[in-house]
Amino acid sequence: MMSRNRRMRDLDSNPCLEETDASTKCMDDNRYEKDLCTPYFVKYKNCRKFWNGIMVTRRREGTVPYMPTAEERKHILESMKSLPY
Structure with missing residues:
Protein backbone atom coordinates (compact mmCIF):
# COMPACT_ATOMS: atom_id res chain seq x y z
CA MET A 1 0.00 0.00 0.00
CA MET A 2 1.27 3.45 -0.95
CA SER A 3 1.95 6.04 1.73
CA ARG A 4 -0.40 9.02 1.81
CA ASN A 5 2.31 11.41 0.63
CA ARG A 6 3.27 9.22 -2.31
CA ARG A 7 -0.39 8.66 -3.19
CA MET A 8 -1.04 12.42 -3.25
CA ARG A 9 1.86 12.87 -5.69
CA ASP A 10 0.50 10.15 -7.98
CA LEU A 11 -1.40 11.50 -11.01
CA ASP A 12 -3.78 8.54 -10.96
CA SER A 13 -4.75 9.27 -7.34
CA ASN A 14 -4.73 13.06 -7.33
CA PRO A 15 -6.54 14.72 -10.23
CA CYS A 16 -5.68 18.17 -8.87
CA LEU A 17 -1.93 17.73 -8.56
CA GLU A 18 -1.21 20.72 -10.80
CA GLU A 19 -3.50 22.94 -8.70
CA ASP A 28 6.17 29.70 -0.85
CA ASP A 29 6.68 32.66 -3.18
CA ASN A 30 4.52 34.98 -1.08
CA ARG A 31 5.83 34.08 2.38
CA THR A 38 -6.76 33.04 -3.03
CA PRO A 39 -7.20 32.47 -6.80
CA TYR A 40 -5.04 29.35 -6.56
CA PHE A 41 -7.04 28.04 -3.60
CA VAL A 42 -10.31 28.65 -5.43
CA LYS A 43 -9.07 26.81 -8.50
CA TYR A 44 -7.93 23.89 -6.34
CA LYS A 45 -11.26 23.79 -4.51
CA ASN A 46 -13.19 23.86 -7.79
CA CYS A 47 -10.97 21.10 -9.19
CA ARG A 48 -11.63 18.90 -6.16
CA LYS A 49 -15.36 19.61 -6.35
CA PHE A 50 -15.47 18.74 -10.06
CA TRP A 51 -13.60 15.44 -9.73
CA ASN A 52 -15.49 14.51 -6.58
CA GLY A 53 -18.71 14.90 -8.57
CA ILE A 54 -17.31 12.61 -11.26
CA MET A 55 -16.32 10.10 -8.58
CA VAL A 56 -19.78 10.14 -7.00
CA THR A 57 -21.42 9.61 -10.38
CA ARG A 58 -19.11 6.72 -11.25
CA SER A 79 -13.93 16.40 -24.65
CA MET A 80 -15.08 19.44 -22.66
CA LYS A 81 -13.04 21.87 -24.80
CA SER A 82 -12.25 24.06 -21.77
CA LEU A 83 -11.28 23.44 -18.19
CA PRO A 84 -14.42 23.23 -16.03
CA TYR A 85 -12.64 24.77 -13.05
Whole structure:
Protein backbone atom coordinates (compact mmCIF):
# COMPACT_ATOMS: atom_id res chain seq x y z
CA MET A 1 0.00 0.00 0.00
CA MET A 2 1.27 3.45 -0.95
CA SER A 3 1.95 6.04 1.73
CA ARG A 4 -0.40 9.02 1.81
CA ASN A 5 2.31 11.41 0.63
CA ARG A 6 3.27 9.22 -2.31
CA ARG A 7 -0.39 8.66 -3.19
CA MET A 8 -1.04 12.42 -3.25
CA ARG A 9 1.86 12.87 -5.69
CA ASP A 10 0.50 10.15 -7.98
CA LEU A 11 -1.40 11.50 -11.01
CA ASP A 12 -3.78 8.54 -10.96
CA SER A 13 -4.75 9.27 -7.34
CA ASN A 14 -4.73 13.06 -7.33
CA PRO A 15 -6.54 14.72 -10.23
CA CYS A 16 -5.68 18.17 -8.87
CA LEU A 17 -1.93 17.73 -8.56
CA GLU A 18 -1.21 20.72 -10.80
CA GLU A 19 -3.50 22.94 -8.70
CA THR A 20 -1.95 21.61 -5.49
CA ASP A 21 1.53 22.44 -6.72
CA ALA A 22 0.47 25.90 -7.90
CA SER A 23 -1.07 26.69 -4.50
CA THR A 24 2.02 25.50 -2.67
CA LYS A 25 4.32 27.47 -4.95
CA CYS A 26 2.24 30.61 -4.48
CA MET A 27 2.42 30.23 -0.71
CA ASP A 28 6.17 29.70 -0.85
CA ASP A 29 6.68 32.66 -3.18
CA ASN A 30 4.52 34.98 -1.08
CA ARG A 31 5.83 34.08 2.38
CA TYR A 32 2.62 32.28 3.28
CA GLU A 33 0.36 35.30 2.91
CA LYS A 34 -2.83 33.44 2.10
CA ASP A 35 -4.65 36.47 0.74
CA LEU A 36 -2.25 36.64 -2.19
CA CYS A 37 -2.97 33.05 -3.17
CA THR A 38 -6.76 33.04 -3.03
CA PRO A 39 -7.20 32.47 -6.80
CA TYR A 40 -5.04 29.35 -6.56
CA PHE A 41 -7.04 28.04 -3.60
CA VAL A 42 -10.31 28.65 -5.43
CA LYS A 43 -9.07 26.81 -8.50
CA TYR A 44 -7.93 23.89 -6.34
CA LYS A 45 -11.26 23.79 -4.51
CA ASN A 46 -13.19 23.86 -7.79
CA CYS A 47 -10.97 21.10 -9.19
CA ARG A 48 -11.63 18.90 -6.16
CA LYS A 49 -15.36 19.61 -6.35
CA PHE A 50 -15.47 18.74 -10.06
CA TRP A 51 -13.60 15.44 -9.73
CA ASN A 52 -15.49 14.51 -6.58
CA GLY A 53 -18.71 14.90 -8.57
CA ILE A 54 -17.31 12.61 -11.26
CA MET A 55 -16.32 10.10 -8.58
CA VAL A 56 -19.78 10.14 -7.00
CA THR A 57 -21.42 9.61 -10.38
CA ARG A 58 -19.11 6.72 -11.25
CA ARG A 59 -19.69 5.12 -7.85
CA ARG A 60 -23.45 5.45 -8.31
CA GLU A 61 -23.19 3.86 -11.76
CA GLY A 62 -20.95 1.08 -10.48
CA THR A 63 -17.98 2.15 -12.59
CA VAL A 64 -14.66 1.04 -11.15
CA PRO A 65 -12.30 2.65 -10.39
CA TYR A 66 -14.38 5.45 -8.97
CA MET A 67 -11.72 8.02 -9.78
CA PRO A 68 -10.85 7.97 -13.48
CA THR A 69 -7.21 7.28 -14.25
CA ALA A 70 -5.00 10.14 -15.38
CA GLU A 71 -5.43 9.02 -18.99
CA GLU A 72 -9.23 8.90 -18.66
CA ARG A 73 -9.28 12.32 -17.01
CA LYS A 74 -7.25 13.73 -19.88
CA HIS A 75 -9.86 12.47 -22.36
CA ILE A 76 -12.72 13.80 -20.23
CA LEU A 77 -11.16 17.26 -20.11
CA GLU A 78 -10.33 17.24 -23.82
CA SER A 79 -13.93 16.40 -24.65
CA MET A 80 -15.08 19.44 -22.66
CA LYS A 81 -13.04 21.87 -24.80
CA SER A 82 -12.25 24.06 -21.77
CA LEU A 83 -11.28 23.44 -18.19
CA PRO A 84 -14.42 23.23 -16.03
CA TYR A 85 -12.64 24.77 -13.05
